[in-house]
Amino acid sequence: MACKECYSEKSRITPILGARECLKNHLQYVCGTCGRCICINKDDKRGLYRWNFPFKGLSLAKLYLRTADYLNKRPCSIYEVVNSKGRKSYKIFANANDLNKYLLKNKGKTCKRVFSVSKYKEYIGTHIKYLAEIEVEEYLKEMKMFHQITSDC
Numbered sequence: 001m002a003c004k005e006c007y008s009e010k011s012r013i014t015p016i017l018g019a020r021e022c023l024k025n026h027l028q029y030v031c032g033t034c035g036r037c038i039c040i041n042k043d044d045k046r047g048l049y050r051w052n053f054p055f056k057g058l059s060l061a062k063l064y065l066r067t068a069d070y071l072n073k074r075p076c077s078i079y080e081v082v083n084s085k086g087r088k089s090y091k092i093f094a095n096a097n098d099l100n101k102y103l104l105k106n107k108g109k110t111c112k113r114v115f116s117v118s119k120y121k122e123y124i125g126t127h128i129k130y131l132a133e134i135e136v137e138e139y140l141k142e143m144k145m146f147h148q149i150t151s152d153c
């Protein structure tokens with residue numbers, strides 16, 4: 001079952017790439033319900049978060065949707081973006097305004113809304129923080145353990 005707070009079924013699935021670097025150096029949204037860490041770091045140069053970038057798949061975009069919802073204090077939407085060659089990607093937009101700006105800048109792309117949660121909620125256990133070294137190691141251990149369990153079945 002998906003976590004009611006962060007919408008993921010796998011509580012140690014993120015960070016997907018460069019887990020140690022991300023956990024060590026980037027600000028994390030720590031889910032108060034399942035403990036999953038989601039990168040909520042703002043890129044200094046461009047002022048963008050991970051959720052601002054395109055994702056290869058819908059399930060991947062869903063893993064970061066909570067950070068968008070949390071920062072905007074409302075349900076954001078995942079859109080399927082199709083380019084002129086028919087290639088699909090997935091992008092999270094906070095509102096219709098942002099979507100329209102994107103479409104104006106990216107002629108030839110079409111978008112279809114594919115996912116959002118119905119209502120925005122806050123949870124008491126949520127932390128936005130940099131992990132301590134020991135927390136990073138603990139989390140990495142859990143990632144390995146959880147992964148072994150899921151790949152066995």
Ligand SMILES: [Zn+2]
Binds near residue numbers: 015
């Ligand atoms: Zn990160």
Ligand SMILES: [Zn+2]
Binds near residue numbers: 004
């Ligand atoms: Zn969660």
